[in-house]
Amino acid sequence: MTAMADRLLQDALALPEQERAEIATKLIESLDKGPEGEAAEIEAAWAAEIERRCAALDAGRTGTASWDELRRQIKAEILRK
Numbered sequence: 698m699t700a701m702a703d704r705l706l707q708d709a710l711a712l713p714e715q716e717r718a719e720i721a722t723k724l725i726e727s728l729d730k731g732p733e734g735e736a737a738e739i740e741a742a743w744a745a746e747i748e749r750r751c752a753a754l755d756a757g758r759t760g761t762a763s764w765d766e767l768r769r770q771i772k773a774e775i776l777r778k
Contacts, residue, residue: 698706709720753759
């Protein structure tokens with residue numbers, strides 16, 4: 698990483714969580730530039746997945762969990778491997 702990139706990273710890490718999330722989202726979106734039409738297909742697939750998950754939640758077929766609980770489960774899963 699260049700000195701400039703490292704400086705930008707350090708400045709970004711000092712920002713409040715919401716601003717860091719917004720920057721992270723924009724950086725990830727900048728990497729998602731695929732062939733023509735691919736972005737629209739990906740967007741449509743995500744929209745369909747969101748609809749499916751919301752419908753499952755509304756119907757009581759699934760539940761929610763806090764990020765702390767999910768992080769604990771992920772860590773436990775990783776340590777088992």
